[in-house]
Amino acid sequence: MLQSKAKWQYRDFHNNEALINELPGVTPVIGELLVQRGITTVEAANQFLSPDIKNLHNPITITSIEKAADRVHQAIASKEKILVFGDYDADGVSSTTVMLKTLEELGADCDYYIPNRFTEGYGPNEAAFRDAHENGYSVIVTVDNGIAAVDEATIAKQLGIDLIITDHHEVQVELPDAYAILHPKCSPDYPFDELAGVGVAFKFAEQLLGYFPKHLLDLVAIGTIADMVPLVDENRIFAYYGLHALTITKNPGIRALKAVCKIEGNVTEEDVGFLIGPRLNAVGRLQDADLAVQLLMTDDPILADEMAIEIQGINVKRQEIVNQIVKEAEQMVQGxxxxxxxxxxxxxxxxxxxxxxxxxxxxxxxxxxxxxxxxxxxxxxxxxxxxxxxxxxxxxxxxxxxxxxxxxxxxxxxxxxxAENIPIIQESLNEFIHDALTADDFRQVIEINAILKLTDINDNLVDEINRLAPFGMKNPKPNFAIKEIPADARQIGAKKNHLKLLFNEEDVQVEGIGFGMGDLYSYITPHTPLTLVGELGINEWNGKRKAQLVLKDMKIEEWQLHDQRGKKQVEILPYINETIAVLANEIMPAHESAVQISYEVEIEELEKTDVLYIYDLPVDVGLLKQIVQKTEPNNIHACFHIDHSAYLTAFPAREEFIWFYALVRKRKVLNLRQEIQTIMNAKGWTKERIIFISKVFFELGFVKIENGVVHVNPSPDKKDLSESPSYQARVNQIKVEKDLYYSNYEQLKTWFEDCMNRVEIPKEEEINGL
Known part of the structure; x- marks a missing residue:
């Protein structure tokens, strides 16, 4: 058995027949996913599946937007200088570009300013505002920042600068005393309060321009998706049309950025979230963000290509820095x-x-x-x-x-x-989190939308699901669960850090790929169903499209046998939160928290364990059966190793015993020290074979042995060979090896299943009638 790493939450199934019947072309899967998203009417479903720009809200309902627009138009008319005060992330950079392009289109005398992350930090600062004042700026428009700039707004007012704040971040206790604040959460009449910074800037641009600026949608898509705001309502419309705008964009900077990202064809939300956004973010993470704005603003394709290549290099450097800091931070966490x-x-x-x-x-x-x-x-x-x-x-x-x-x-x-406040903050946050959360709350949550059969999965289903795109916050890509036995499992990648599975059923072949999940390969055992959860996607190779499951998590709900027989180096799996026991006569390496037991243990004192490593073969299989039945392990690791096999050593035939006994009776006295080599040559026996036969006759009382000399007993009691303890032990050892070591996987698993399911612990036998 294997626990899932995350907490799985299965969504309730809804009866959506009415919705499906009224929506032509909508399958039960799509209908169910719509209902799970709270979309239960035909009108809402149509708006979701076919977003319409006409459903965007009128910017006029944003509080103070008219006042702000009038002030900007007044500044343009009187040739006042306007400064766009931006931010250094992808949302901030795209917001800055939207506002700058809008002002330039209106003929404004304008420029932009993005604070340096390292010397100035996030948001407005007094020095920047004073510098703007000295350079003749009388209007400052913030984008994607400013809602927390209480002190800076006061400075601006003292300097005679009209500060217009456009932002979307959380509103704190006190609002800045600005000329105007354009913020959805400060606008009671505005119907949607989850816009990204670029969404608010776009709304202001629309109000300033007096028309819908369709040519800026590519920039809106970048900031909206990269900032991970909920992709519902207006944000879904912005992302939907913005991705199309990115696909056909004429913006030289965006085209150059797509080229270094190797983005071809239709641009997806994943292209923005994992390729475009991180590269724009990388600039402001390592230096001034100006290069990112310049890339998006330039009209020169050659210059755009040069800047995109430079940004690509910055992103590579950013990745290296991140990896090093993560390594150092993990060492500090320690456990x-x-x-x-x-x-x-x-x-x-x-x-x-x-x-x-x-x-x-x-x-x-x-x-x-x-x-x-x-x-x-x-x-x-x-x-x-x-x-x-x-x-x-x-x-x-x-x-x-x-x-x-x-x-x-x-x-x-x-x-x-x-720095001196870190301990009190640590203590306080730890207190808050432990008061509020249970142990289960700390696990990541994976929401599962439906359970599928393998035969349900095909490229048509994937195409249907993609009708719900673009995916993001509050519209996540759906997760599906399957329970199947893989036909093949392997680790792939240069570092073997990815897991690839293959499933076959009724001429249906589906692959599962788990990126970064290569460590789970060792937990997979033959003929064992895996319960998997992941997203459906398409793997295209050589022009062929094949549906695949992109894995997020895995669990195994049945008990497992891990066959490590004969291995010199046993693999110790890093089980977490499981109890572990090691059955061995000597101390063996295992998990740090493992309990060591031996075959001499008192059975009744044993406790249940999740994992049992078995290193030594028992003298009697019955004893191992009792231990397994009492401990009830969910995972058994058979780690047996044999140096000298009784099973592979031919057992002396009855005729061989007869021949040796006849020799002793004839000789009366047989000095093995002197004649053992002669017997070995004559019969082709090993020394060990002769000693074993001699010992059996000694235990039966047929002979006496002193200092290697065998003396015949002239009148022994009649006994069968099987009455010899050594003979019995040899027969038993052969059976133990046959059942536990030389059996195939299926036979060994059946043997353990019999132990756990049908074997009773035998009652203590009566000895000598007591």
């Missing part, structure tokens, strides 16, 4: 953390700490705060990521006074704090 992870080190690049935190969360299933020291300040700065069950923003706000700066969302945050 499995009990609460919230907080790690810090001087010299860590603060631009990648969010990525590092995400990797720690995925590995340890714990919220993680990763910090780097700010030289000479006594402060640390970093990023945090959380698990679904723990709202990091709300809980950190409970100890907000211990942070110098703090902001973010439920699952992600950034902060600066005095």
């Amino acid at each position: 499995h953390p009990n609460g919230v992870i907080i790690v810090q080190k001087a010299g860590w690049n603060e631009g990648v700490l969010g990525i590092v935190a995400s990797k720690l969360v995925r590995k340890y299933d714990r919220p993680a705060i990763v910090l780097t020291e700010k030289a000479g300040t006594g402060e640390v700065k970093g990023s945090a990521r959380s698990i679904p069950a723990f709202d990091l923003f709300k809980n950190c706000m409970k100890v907000r006074d211990f942070f110098t700066h703090f902001g973010g969302h439920a699952q992600a945050a950034g902060m600066t704090l005095p």
Whole structure:
């Protein structure tokens, strides 16, 4: 048996016949997935399956948007200088570009400014505002930031700068005293409050331009998808049409970026989330984000190609830095953390700490705060990521006074704090998390939308599911579970770190691929069903399309036999949270928490165990049966090794015993020390064979042996050869080896199943009538 790494939650099945009947072309699978998403009417289903730009909300309902637009138009008319104050991530960069292109189209005297992550940090700062004032800027428009800039808004007002904030981040206790705040969550009349920063900027651009700026949709798609906002309502429409815009884009910078990412054909949300977004993010993580904005703004294809190649190099360097910090952070964690992870080190690049935190969360299933020291300040700065069950923003706000700066969302945050405050924050967050969560809450959750048979899976089903795309937050790609016995399983990849499975049934062949799941290969045993959960996709190779299951998790619900017989180096599997016992006469290597037992153990004192490693063959199979029945293991590792096999050594025939006994009776006295070689040559016997035969006759009382000299007993009692203990032991050893060592896998598994299911522990035999 094998536990799943994540907690599986199966969605309820709904009767969706009415919806299916009213929607032509909608299959039961799609109908069920729609209902699971809360889409129960024909109108809502049609809007979801065929998003319409006409269903976007009117920007006029965003609070203060008219006031903000009037001020910008006034500035343009009076030739005032306008500064777009952006952010250094993909959402911020795309937001900056949207606003800059809009202002340039309107003829504004404008420029942009993105603070340096390392010297200025996130969001507005006083020095930047004062510098803007000195350079003649009278209007500043923030994009994807500003909602927490309370002090900076006051500075702007003192300087005579009209500050227009467009943002989407969580609203804190106090709002900035800005000229205008454009924020969906500060707009009671606006029907959707989950826009990305670029979505808010796009709405402002639409209000400024007076028409729907379709030519900016490619940029909106980048920021919306990369920032992982819920892909529902307006965001779904933006992503749906924006991906098409990215596919046919004329923007030289985006085209160059697609080329270095090797994106061809239709651009998908995965292309943005895993290729385009990370590269735009990489720039601001290692240096000023200006290069990313310049790439998206340029009209020169040659310059765009050069910048895209430079960004590609920056991304490679970013990956190397992340890998090194993750390695160092994991060494600091040391084992499995009990609460919230907080790690810090001087010299860590603060631009990648969010990525590092995400990797720690995925590995340890714990919220993680990763910090780097700010030289000479006594402060640390970093990023945090959380698990679904723990709202990091709300809980950190409970100890907000211990942070110098703090902001973010439920699952992600950034902060600066005095290093001396780390212990109290650690203690407080650990207290909050243990008060709020159970042990099960720390496990990642995989939501399973349906259970499929292998014969259900084909490329048509995958095409149907893709009608629900683009997938993302609140519209996740559906997960399906299957339970099948693989026809083949193997580790693939240069480091053997991926798992590939093949399933065959009724002329249906489906592959399963588990990226990074190669370690699970060792847990798979022959003829054992695997319960798998994953996403359905298409594997295209040489022009052929084949449906495949992209694995997310695996469990095995039946007891397992792991056949390691004859191996000199036994594989010790890293079971987690299981009880482990080792059955061996000598101390053997195993799991650190393993309990060592031997065949001399008192059976009644044994306790149940999840995993049993068996190294030594028993003298009597009955004893092993009792141990197995009492411990009831879910996993048995047969690790038997034989140096001298009784089964493979020919057992002396009855005629051989007769010949040897006749020789002794004839001689009366037989000195084996002198004549054993003669007998070996004459009969072709081994020395051990002759000694064994002699010992059997000695135990039966037919002969006496003193110092290697055999004397015949002239009047022995009549006994059968099987009455000799050595003879019995040899026969029994042969049976033990035959049943447990030389049997095939199916025979050995059946033997253990008989132990666990049908063998009773025998009652203590009466001895000598007592």
